[in-house]
Amino acid sequence: MKKTLATFATLYLCVNQLSYAADCKQIDTVSPGKLTVAAYDYPPFTFASPDGAITGIDPSVVKRFAADNCLELVTQVMDPAATIQSVVAGKADLAIGSWNRTENRRKVLDLSAPLYIDHMGIYSKAGFEEIEATVDKRAGTVTGFFWVADLQKLFGTNLKLYPTPVALAQDLAADRLDVGFLGYNAGSYNQKNNGAYPGIAIKMAKPDERIQATVLPPQTAVLYTKGNESLGKALDESIAAQHADGSLARTISDVGFDPSITKVGEPRFVK
Known part of the structure; x- marks a missing residue:
């Protein structure tokens, strides 16, 4: 009986693992199975400590994205300019910190769907x-x-x-x-x-x-490696879900901002 129960338990675990794996999209990242995020301390958009712990508006977005796609979150805390260079150099997958969607940035990086307005x-x-x-x-x-x-x-x-x-x-x-x-x-x-x-x-x-x-106030975005279509598609899907279920608006409200800044309109780039 014990052997039978053990067998069923093993089968149940295997089925769940297979189901979990089936739900995970195949996303190209710097380190397979991990999402490397470059961040700097810019409250309340990103609270970042030297030990790599991050909280705030932008971290909530990428944490949800990582969880949605079975990726382990790895953070790199650095100066603002270095976050962009880390992604450009292929050392990080994403850069966060209330980055505006600009024409110049998209020459060297790809930018996610808009998160919120930066007045x-x-x-x-x-x-x-x-x-x-x-x-x-x-x-x-x-x-x-x-x-x-x-x-x-x-x-x-x-x-x-x-x-x-x-x-x-x-x-x-x-x-x-x-x-x-x-x-x-x-x-x-x-x-x-x-x-x-x-x-x-x-x-x-x-x-x-x-x-x-x-x-036309600038929209903010998560920056990611140029040309990484699998990452960009999955990231945009997660952001759309966070807009739709109200979780992003709640995060905005929790730090004292008017949640209306999440009404971003159609995606655009500023010069």
């Missing part, structure tokens, strides 16, 4: 909400944002470029700037939760045709 924010002591009210002011933004070129056309020599948001915030606090242009989501989160930007009003920029970021 442009206007940072000032005066509480500016409209671009028109700022055009004669001392303005600043950070190198790398896709709205830089539009701002340069509008502000000319009145626009100063900074290497980091911290440097911009210091000049804004010291009245060396009148207005700064940074991401709305990250700034509002850090002001509310970490005491960043004291005395500064952070407003979502109202639409202005001169600054395309205010008219």
Whole structure:
């Protein structure tokens, strides 16, 4: 009897394993059976610690994707620019960290279906909400944002470029700037939760045709190895499911953001 039960148990386990394997798509990854993710610390989009632990909005997306496709998650925590290079060099499968879907990025990488909208924010002591009210002011933004070129056309020599948001915030606090242009989501989160930007009003920029970021805000995506069709197809399917079942919206809401930013519209790339 014991032998019979053991045989049935073995058969049951084998059938379940075969069924589980059948549900798993064949996805090309850097290390077979593993999903290597390059990440950097950018709360609340990604909380990343040196030991490789990641949580936050983007990690929730890739963790669900890994689970959906029977992949073991392996994380690499590094500087922002290094995450992209890690994928380009074939050392990681994905890069996360609220990356915008841009024309330049898709020249060297492939980008997933959109996750959420990344609105442009206007940072000032005066509480500016409209671009028109700022055009004669001392303005600043950070190198790398896709709205830089539009701002340069509008502000000319009145626009100063900074290497980091911290440097911009210091000049804004010291009245060396009148207005700064940074991401709305990250700034509002850090002001509310970490005491960043004291005395500064952070407003979502109202639409202005001169600054395309205010008219068609950039969509964010997970970056992955260019040409990896099996990975991209499965990733997009998982993201679609997370939009459809509301799990992505709940994750957005849990960090204090308006879940409406998950209403991304048709996929697009910004210049």
